[in-house]
Amino acid sequence: MNTLSDLWHRVLSTQPDPPHLLVVVTGIVALLVVVPRQAWTLSRNAVTIAHEGGHALVGVLCGRRLQGIRLHSDTSGLTVSRGKSHGPGMVLSLFAGYVTPSLLGLAGAALLGLGRITLLLWISLVLLLAVLVMIRNVYGALAVLVVGALVFVVSWLASPAAQAAFAFAGTWFLLFGGVRPIRELQRLRRRGEAPDSDADQLARLTRVPGLFWVVLFGLVNLAALVLGGYLLVQPLLRSAG
Template sequence: MDSNLSWDNLGWDSLGDQRVMVVVLAVAAIVLTGERTTWHVLRNVVTIAHEGGHAVIALLMGRELAGIKLHSDTSGVTLSRGKPRGPGMIFTALAGYPAPSLLGVGLAALIGLDLITVLLWVVVALLAILLTQIRNAFGVLTVVLTGGAAVAVMVWGNERTALGFACAVTWLLLIGGLRAVIELQRSRRAQGSGRRGGPPVTSDADQLAWLSHVPGVLWVTVFFVLSLVCIVAGGWLMLSWNP
């Protein structure tokens, strides 16, 4: 695949065609994340980014990373050692839900800068680093398959395929990040808002409420607003670039 891959050499008839592709993929992401069966499969990618966010911030906060597990029900857990309370734990718990959306904005910026090949290498590199921390078989399989898809596009895909894959992954992270936040609040309503007097480990929002004494619903609101902002920003980056 051309190492200088950019909008200019994709053979589109017009810039409008490029923008149509971005919009079509956005609609596809909305439809696929809204359908239960496909979302159950695609959510694994969002979970990878979610747990990766926990892991990165845990390390930045000086905590010792003990491993990551990804489960077949699309849930995951990132284990770290350190003080059970305090800023380090708060920021670690906070990082998960914003991570897919923020990563999506970062990838959208690379698309806007005509750095499609760089984007694919970034995805592969991040997954390779994450793989070193995976501690269960399903997690290894999920990360390897996801990385393998990116490698396959780089090796066998043409320029349009690479761009379409990059935009599709970016929209999945952006739209899927919002869908995950909506699911979080639905789950909290179904299970209750957490136990009083002890650490409510049922969700990141409830854990944050226990750690910070800020109501869990406010944390969910923060996640929701941030996800919406990232969708707008990511979409703008992909649609407004004019090489």
Template sequence: MGEVLSQIWSRATASQPAPEPAIVAGIAVLALGLVLVPRAWTVTRHLVTISHEGGHALLAVLTGRRLVGIRLHADTSGVTLSRGKPTGLGMVAMLAAGYLAPAVAGLGAALLLAGGHSLALLWLAAGWLSLMLLQIRNAYGLLVLVLCGAAAGLASWYLPGTTVSLLAYLLTWLLLFAAPKPVLEQMAQRRRGAARGSDVDQLTRLTHVPALLWELLFLLANIAGLVVGFLVLLPIPLG
């Protein structure tokens, strides 16, 4: 067992060379297409939902709330339930974390890739999905997490380093490009009067800050994460 753990640690902490900038840019274009093309988005949006609900769950634990469970649905929606004080900073932080989580995760992934740790990124993804599995409370959510976690784990263990790097960059670009889109969808739903009971509605009720300001804050934060992530993954040469 000790030898296996040592091998896992050695693989997870090893550095992998970054792809050529042209390849990184090509992966970015592919990821953007997977976000913008409606049929592809119905699949890739699950990645955002996992990040969104994972953000809620993490902040619930960090703020001292009792995490009750997570549900992921076939329509790409999700819900995270926790128990604790229904008002206050902890509740606000937990609600706000959902729309910020994909961009934060994408930016963190970009920093790992900048350090040559594409394999570690996939291991971390598999580990985080495994932790979420302990809190999943519906069959569809269980299936999604098992498939995603198994894909990340098997890819990181069996695929060559070059392929692992390509997958890690694709995952990172997807998170960065996809992060602003649910906020735009939320804003569109609000214009149609179909956004009642959302995270933004709850934040408005708790803080008395208008929903539009919350939505603009989330949108600007996600765009900022995309810009910074872009500069990390494809730095602009000076001079």
């Protein structure tokens, strides 16, 4: 009982504001992972996990029956669910994919602003476990296990300073990493290489042009980046004031 109580206290405890340099450096590191093509090609797998997890979660909340998630080595993914092929539930589940990474980053920034570093890491583990249960291919399972193992090792074995660095870097990554796929999506659409993209499926369902949905994805993710970035740099602003 004491062990469980200690664990619960550890997860819910608050941590002090991190050093200002850590907030800045982790943001720069996240940018260096998102912007260069080679680094992004590898790290984009984490964004795809969040993207497909968003489809799955919103689909289930809208009453759809989730059949499985597949993640591919080219960083694409597929979430399969059963239910009506039209209507608000289908629209919401399609819309959720591209905005989920950024919204997760925003939620992470809010938790970090409250000093809940350990809680953020453990929530991340729970979400990854939920995705893992629904993975239906080997590469996808391996990708989720690698990310989950990294989060677990940091949350369980790393020092508080290392946990803070990891949590801030991961949150910055989701905020920045949620924006880049929108540009890539529109580039593929312009070339005619993504006829079944989320935006084009939404266009067929709603009869609203696909470009509208791309712009809406972008606006939501940029807003999350601005607000989440503000929450992350609040300690710097407080000290400056």
